[in-house]
Amino acid sequence: xxxxxTLLCLMLLGFPLQAQWLxxxxxxxxxxxxxxxxxxxxxxxxxxxxSALAELQRVGREFHPWREGSQLAELNxxxxxxxxxxxxxxxxxxxxxxQFSALSGxxxxxxxASVGRLHDYRRGVxxxxxxxxxxxxxxxxxxxxxxxxxxxxxYRREGVVVDLGGIAKGHAVERAATLLRRAGVxxxxxxxxxxxxxxxxxxxxxxxxxxxxPRQPGEALALLPMIDEAIxxxxxxxxxxxxxxxxxxxxxxxxxxxxxxxxxxxxxxxxDSLTTDALSTTVFVLGIEAGxxxxxxxxxxxxxxxDTRGRLHYSNGLLRR
Ligand code: AMP
Ligand code: MG
Numbered sequence: 001x002x003x004x005x006t007l008l009c010l011m012l013l014g015f016p017l018q019a020q021w022l023x024x025x026x027x028x029x030x031x032x033x034x035x036x037x038x039x040x041x042x043x044x045x046x047x048x049x050x051s052a053l054a055e056l057q058r059v060g061r062e063f064h065p066w067r068e069g070s071q072l073a074e075l076n077x078x079x080x081x082x083x084x085x086x087x088x089x090x091x092x093x094x095x096x097x098x099q100f101s102a103l104s105g106x107x108x109x110x111x112x113a114s115v116g117r118l119h120d121y122r123r124g125v126x127x128x129x130x131x132x133x134x135x136x137x138x139x140x141x142x143x144x145x146x147x148x149x150x151x152x153x154x155y156r157r158e159g160v161v162v163d164l165g166g167i168a169k170g171h172a173v174e175r176a177a178t179l180l181r182r183a184g185v186x187x188x189x190x191x192x193x194x195x196x197x198x199x200x201x202x203x204x205x206x207x208x209x210x211x212x213x214p215r216q217p218g219e220a221l222a223l224l225p226m227i228d229e230a231i232x233x234x235x236x237x238x239x240x241x242x243x244x245x246x247x248x249x250x251x252x253x254x255x256x257x258x259x260x261x262x263x264x265x266x267x268x269x270x271x272d273s274l275t276t277d278a279l280s281t282t283v284f285v286l287g288i289e290a291g292x293x294x295x296x297x298x299x300x301x302x303x304x305x306x307d308t309r310g311r312l313h314y315s316n317g318l319l320r321r
Contacts, residue, residue, distance in 0.1 A: 024049045029060035029169055031193035037180060038187040038203060048183055052176040056192055059172035063093065065113060065163040076162060079155040083147065091151050094144065097167055100278045101141040104294065107285040108278060112252040113163035114138035119248065124241040126248050136257025165250075170232055170277020173197045177273065194233040194280070197273045201227045211304050211312075214264035221312060222304060224269070232276035234284040235265035253285050262287025264310065268295065269302040269318075279303075288313055 022045040023036045035052055039045030064070040071090050078084050086094075100108040114135040118127035127135065143156045155162075164171075169192050176190050177197040188199040189207060198207045206227045210220030214237050224231070236259070240249035253260040266284040270276040279301065283291035288307055295303045295315045302321075305313040 020045075022046060022049060024053065026053055028053060028056040029172060029192055031169070033193075034189070034191045035176075036189045037185050037199075039185065048180055048185060051183075052180055052190060055176045055179055056172045059168060059175060063090070063164050063168045063171075065117075065161070065165070072162065072164060075153060079144075079153055080158045080160060083150070083152040083154045085150070085152045088151065091146070091148075091153070093164055093167060093171060094146055094153060094162075095148075096274065096278065097164065098141060098144070098146065100167070100282055104282045104286060106141060106254055107290075108166060108282040109139055109141045109254040110162045110164055110166065111139050111141055111143060111160050112166075112254050113161040114159060115252050115257045116163055116165075116250070117161065119250075121239040121241055121248065121250055124243065124248075126243070132257055139252075139254045139257065166281035167274060167278045169193055169195045170230075170273040170275070173273040173277075174230070194235070194238065195230070195273050195277050196232070197230045198226050198228060211267050211306075212265065214306050215310065221306065224304070224318075226269070229269060229271055230273040230276045231267060231269045232273065232280040233265055233267040234280040236260075236284075237264070251281060251284050260285040260287075262308070263291070264306045264308060266291065266306075267304045270298075271300050275301070 019040045020042060021036060021038055026033045033056060035049050037045060062070055063072045065076060066073050071087060075084055075086060097110045115132060118131060118135055119125060138159045143160045144162060145154045145156055173190050173192050173195045174197060177199055180188050181199055186200045187203055190197045206225035209224045209226055209231055211222040213219040213221045214235050234251055236247055236249045240247055249259045251260045263284055266280050268276045268279040268283060283295060283303055286294060288305055291305060292313060292315055295301050302315045302318045
């Protein structure tokens with residue numbers, strides 16, 4: 001009875017009438033973005049979505065590898081010539097990237113860009129064998145020197161270039177999620193391309209994520225319930241072209257300087273988007289055996305992998321779930 005009265009009072013105040021799910025679809029960081037949140041007041045909710053979206057766009061702008069006005073593009077132009085001071089945010093991203101490289105024995109390597117930039121996957125452009133081999137010799141994350149004391153960066157070798165594409169979207173999504181959480185949002189979903197971060201649950205039930213079928217667009221292979229965590233998927237079907245029976249796509253195996261060919265997709269679940277983004281790219285390069293071994297020894301991290309024959313492989317924690 002008391003609860004009914006409270007509900008009635010709140011209705012009279014207009015509270016539950018306005019409380020609602022708000023959704024926005026947009027473009028940012030060269031990919032499609034979706035933000036969904038629960039907010040008692042619609043105008044506040046729309047403003048929060050605006051600021052989350054602005055944060056995604058800012059990260060996309062500042063960490064674009066080549067475009068004018070980007071911190072990273074500036075670093076790529078100058079860092080082979082000597083130490084460059086950088087922002088705390090860029091320094092932090094480079095440090096995290098370095099950690100994932102060390103963790104994976106170089107499967108994750110932001111200097112893949114010397115090879116990556118010779119491709120245009122939309123137009124079907126790739127380098128000839130000689131240029132590929134030359135660029136491949138420049139891939140080595142250890143060529144990126146980080147001076148923590150002075151927050152500056154230098155590339156040890158001419159020709160080294162960095163692309164943060166394997167980590168920047170996850171970082172952006174995590175930043176946007178932090179912004180919403182700090183503003184009091186308790187239920188939300190932020191997706192940018194293959195990276196999704198959930199805040200809380202879907203009001204009393206978990207969020208549901210489908211692992212996309214790598215060869216059948218729109219079809220899900222597995223459904224995963226998620227609460228207050230992140231999931232990132234890397235696939236060979238996102239940006240690719242086929243030439244002479246070979247699939248050329250955007251994830252480069254640093255060891256060979258060619259597109260990684262061990263998996264069709266790798267989805268990683270964890271507590272934050274930056275980590276899951278970096279790890280999905282990493283595991284995609286590592287393949288089934290080394291990928292599962294890596295994920296199984298990391299706390300609070302799980303994965304679902306699809307091999308080249310379309311078979312699913314789960315990490316130990318997901319098998320238990
Ligand atoms: P994702 O879709 O999250 O796996 O990210 C793919 C992006 O990561 C590519 O578009 C590249 O920008 C970048 N990338 C490709 N290969 C690597 C690699 N071996 N290590 C780190 N980043 C990579
Ligand atoms: Mg990734």
